[in-house]
Amino acid sequence: MKNLPDKTVERLSQYRRALLVCLADNKMHIFSHELAGLIHITPVQVRRDIILIGYSGTLRKGYDVRELVSLIGKIIDTEEGLRACIVGVGNLGRAIIRYFKDKRTKLVITAAFDTNPEKVKCVFSGVRCYPIEQLESVIREQDISIAILTVPGEVAASVAETLEKAGIRGIINYTPTPLNVSEKIYLGEYDMITSLEKAAYFVKNNRGE
Amino acid sequence: MKNLPDKTVERLSQYRRALLVCLADNKMHIFSHELAGLIHITPVQVRRDIILIGYSGTLRKGYDVRELVSLIGKIIDTEEGLRACIVGVGNLGRAIIRYFKDKRTKLVITAAFDTNPEKVKCVFSGVRCYPIEQLESVIREQDISIAILTVPGEVAASVAETLEKAGIRGIINYTPTPLNVSEKIYLGEYDMITSLEKAAYFVKNNRGE
C-alpha cells in the first residue's frame, strides 16, 4: 500500500470527489463501472487502483462509499492536516484562493504573499496577504508545507529559493519558468502555455484524447 | 516524425520557450546538456526528442537555435494559426486571458464568454466578452478551435455539450468536473484540487519529484 503510482494518486483524488457527491445523494454503495463512468475511465482501472490501496468490495453490492472515502482520506490527508500558501496575489492567485475556500478540511490555504503594498494586509476570501519579506517567518510560524507559485515568471526562481530556505516541502508552479529545487521537495509544474500548445498540436493532428 | 509521444510534445513547448530566451540573448547554438539544464531534464532526453522531430545538430556546435525554434513551430503551430476562447470570465479566466496576451502569434485567444450581463461586451486585456448564448455562432464565425473552460463546475458539462455542438476541436478543462466528450475532441484535464492533493500525498510521504 506504500508508494502508490503517480497516476493512481491523481485518480484517488478524483474518486473521492465523485464519491462525496454520491454520499450527498445518499448513495451508499457503488460498482466499479459506476465510479469509472463518473470520471470517464475504465472499470478495470478503478478496480486496480482500489486493490492497490488495499480495499475490497463485495460481490453484489460493490464498494462501500463511506469506507472508501475514509480510506482515501487516510492515504491523501494527514491526521493534523496540511497548510498551503499562495505566493503572488494576481488574478490567478486570487482565483485559486477563492476556489479552495472551504473545499477541504485537511488541506487549507492559510496565507498569501505579495510585493504590492496595496495588497498586503488585505484579506482575500478569508486569506490574509503578507509582504513577501515575511515569507520565511510566516511559513515557519504557520507550519506551511506547500506553496502555490503564481508570481510573474521573472521572479519565480528567486522566490523558489526563498521557499526552499523556509523549509517548504512541496511547490506547485503555475509560472512559465521551470524550477530547480532540491530533490527532497515535491514539484508540480503546471504551465498554461504548455497546456495550450499541447492542445494545439493534437488539434492540428486531429488526435483526440 | 508523425504522432509524437505526449510527453515529447509537452517538452517541445518548453524547449521553444527556453530557445526563444537564448535567441533574445543572441545565443545562436546550444548543446543538448545546455538545453536540458534550462528545463531540468537529462541531455539524453533532449537528444531523443530532437531525433524524434527529425532534426540533427552538429558535433562541435550543437543545435542551431533558430532552426530548432522554426522546426518546433512547424510541428506545434499551423500556418494560419489557431484561435482559442475562454468560457467563464472569473478570476481564473481573466488570469489566463491576461497571461496569454501577446505571448504567441500562432495561438491567440480571440473571444471570451460569460453569463453575467455586467461582463458581456466588456473587453478584458483586449479580448471581447460575449454572452454565453452566442457561444456557437461566435465560435463558428471566428473559427475557434480550442476552448478553455473556467466556468463553475456545475455548468461545465452542459457548456461542454454546447462546445461540442459548435464544432470545437479541443477543450482545456480547469473545472473540477470531469468531462465526457467525443473521442474526436482533444481533452486536457487540469483540475487544481487534484494537483494540490497530489502534492499533499507526496509531501506526506516525503517523496520529492
Add this chain to the structure above:
DNA sequence: AATAAACTGTTAATGAAATAACAATACAAA
C-alpha cells in the same frame, strides 16, 4: 599524424502505466 576531448546519434534495457484476459464468487431465477 596521432591522440584526446566533447559532443551527437542509436540501440538496448528498464521501469511505469494501461489494457486484456480470465478465474472466482455470490446471488437470482428456473
Add this chain to the structure above:
DNA sequence: TTTGTATTGTTATTTCATTAACAGTTTATT
C-alpha cells in the same frame, strides 16, 4: 439444485516513457 449473470480480484500482456550504454564524428592539441 442447477444454471446463468453480474460482479470483483488477479495475472499476463502490451504499450509508452525513461534511462543506460556505447558507437561514431569532428575538432583541437601535441
